[in-house]
Amino acid sequence: GAGVSQSPSNKVTEKGKDVELRCDPISGHTALYWYRQSLGQGLEFLIYFQGNSAPDKSGLPSDRFSAERTGGSVSTLTIQRTQQEDSAVYLCASSLGLGPGGRGVEQFFGPGTRLTVL
């Protein structure tokens, strides 16, 4: 079946502009996550949606970052007034939520959006 898809695959923008990144999770997956990976850095958690619960925004680095998940499916990550340090690969993942005993289940990652802020 179809995996997680993200668009655009590459985005080049100028400092100060707003950008929107889109994620289409695997159908039926209730949990959706955003991460980013900067050059030479590990993946960094940004935000997590689980069903109809309030999202966990604890990883968002500043109030310039926000995300929505409409209808429990597609998600959009918005970065306002982009800065050069926002340049990274933004990865979306989805999963079936929590496994037995609340343990983690496999997250399936999309191919990412490579954001370059000039």
Added chain:
Amino acid sequence: RKEVEQDPGPFNVPEGATVAFNCTYSNSASQSFFWYRQDCRKEPKLLMSVYSSGNEDGRFTAQLNRASQYISLLIRDSKLSDSATYLCVVSPLTGGGNKLTFGTGTQLKVEL
């Protein structure tokens, strides 16, 4: 101190060699543990989950030592196709959802 620490490598090994990666984590509340594999400029993919009793999947063996907060991955009879970056990943139990904390990865290069 990083929450998940790994030796970045690279580990350059000949085909057929056995190689071991180690990882330590700082959050004693971590309950779920994984190894993910990431090929160059690709997304991470789950290699295997890590259980307290240790688990094996073909040529891959994962071990968890909760007392030492230490996770390992052993690859036997390494293949050229094993060349990738191996990410050590931990996750909290409920309450923290299933957000993952990644190490920066250990790079493996398997050579002829």
